[in-house]
Amino acid sequence: MKKIIVTFIAALILAAALIALSGCGDTVVLNVYNWGEYISTGKEGTYNTNREFEKWYLEKYGKKIRVNYETFDSNESLRAKLETGSVNYDVIVPSDYMIEYFIKNDMLAELDFSNIPEYKNIDEKYRGLHYDPENKYTVPYTYGVVGIIYNAKAVDPADVTGWEVMWNSKYSGQILQFNNSRDAFATAMYMLGLDVNSEDKAVWDTAKTKLMEQKPLLKARVMDEVFNIMEAGEAALGAYYAGDLLTMQSEQADGVDLRIHIPEKSNVYVDAMCVLKNSKHKSEAEAYINFMLTEDAAVANSLQHCYSSPNTLVLNSEKYREEMGDEALAVLYPDGYDFAKAYAEYSFKNLSQPTLDYLTGLWEDYIID
Structure with missing residues (x-):
């Protein structure tokens, strides 16, 4: 009898382990490759963008997702790593001229903007720029x-x-x-x-x-x-x-x-979010981009990276304006600055x-x- 009980308990333990492993297998791992210091990480009690996305995704879609987040320090190092063919990133955030290179070399997926409804928050002046004139591949993140x-x-x-x-x-x-x-x-x-x-x-x-x-x-x-x-x-x-x-x-x-x-x-310059053509999780990558455009995430990230934001929710945010202060805003959004003219004349292609x-x-x- 004791042997039967022990065997039964062992079977239960094995079944539980298999269920746990099955749960792990059901968790999508989304690989994101971004610039250093470019996202709010939860340091010192701040908003943790990737963890908040994981919670949001589970609540919205009923599926587990985990963000594997890595950083690069230049467009050239990003390109070199991708061209080794040994990495499998889903979301990347290159600068404009490098995006042009990736499009020319058929490395980016066309986005399904029905999965990115928050794209409406991107100011018109940052759309349709030379690196993606038909707005097929990118969503601006900073400039x-x-x-x-x-x-x-x-x-x-x-x-x-x-x-x-x-x-x-x-x-x-x-x-x-x-x-x-x-x-x-x-x-x-x-x-x-x-x-x-x-x-x-x-x-x-x-x-x-x-x-x-x-x-x-x-x-x-x-x-x-x-x-x-x-x-x-x-x-x-x-x-x-x-x-x-x-x-x-x-x-x-x-x-x-x-x-x-x-x-x-x-x-x-403009840095923009893209999905690689070989991504195994394109819809999840688009959900991530969409989340990055929501107000809480966009404001938190902008407060962290301190770059100018093309997202109208950011500049209109009272929290953002108060925490940045007038001097910082004057650096990022100078009065009378003609972005379109400056970008046309001085951006890299x-x-x-x-x-x-x-x-x-x-x-x-x-x-x-």
């Missing part, structure tokens, strides 16, 4: 401009009148440059009045020469490392995305006074493959020389 972030305790503000300050020998050893080819070359090209979308190799050669002149003055080439370095006052100035100034200011050390100068000619290959070679030579 912004590149500027020169500097420590006013180490840099004379009178010197910060344009890109030229990045070549000022007065600040030798204290200058940070982008550690990706398009952004780094653009600092030289905008300064020289060159076309950042040129297909002329001679134009890129000229820009490389200018970068080589700057190289001895650099402290480092950086991407996300810029935060710790600038916040600690370990560098005097560097080119970076304007919204990140606000994050840096909130963490700057005593004796550091971070400010920004935005040159007249500078990269204006995808380059032809021969020019991309040539740029890659120039960048490799620049790093090695």
Whole structure:
């Protein structure tokens, strides 16, 4: 009898285990690849976007979902990882020119906007831009401009009148440059009045020469490392995305006074949410994008990443405006700013493959020389 009971209990335990495993198997894993510092993570009691999405999805669809969230630090590193073919992401958030590249190479899925009703919240001026003119593949997430972030305790503000300050020998050893080819070359090209979308190799050669002149003055080439370095006052100035100034200011050390100068000619960009064509969970990916456009998620994420938002619910949010403050809003949404004009003139566009290959070679030579 005892043996029968033990056998029965063992069978129950096995059945329970199988049920548990079956439940795990029913949980969809959604793989999201986004920029660092680009989402509200629940840190210090803040809104946890991915966990809130998981709860929302279960309540709405009666199915379990788990977000596997990873980050990248440049469009070029994103492209390199995707082109290895060894990863299976569902949602990615590239910048405009890289989106063009992905569309050209048939890497993105056309979106079913019936699954994204909150798309109505995206301001019209950020739709139908050159990288996705028919609004088939993308939903704008953020937009912004590149500027020169500097420590006013180490840099004379009178010197910060344009890109030229990045070549000022007065600040030798204290200058940070982008550690990706398009952004780094653009600092030289905008300064020289060159076309950042040129297909002329001679134009890129000229820009490389200018970068080589700057190289001895650099402290480092950086991407996300810029935060710790600038916040600690370990560098005097560097080119970076304007919204990140606000994050840096909130963490700057005593004796550091971070400010920004935005040159007249500078990269204006849009980062947008997309679904990869090889996604195994397209409808779930579209549900994720839709959730990101809802007010609570959009406001929380915007407060975290401090970039300009194309979502009308964000700018109209009293909570957002109060927490950001007037000075921050003036940086992100300057009065009289003509986004359409600036974007048409200064945004990056995808380059032809021969020019991309040539740029890659120039960048490799620049790093090695």
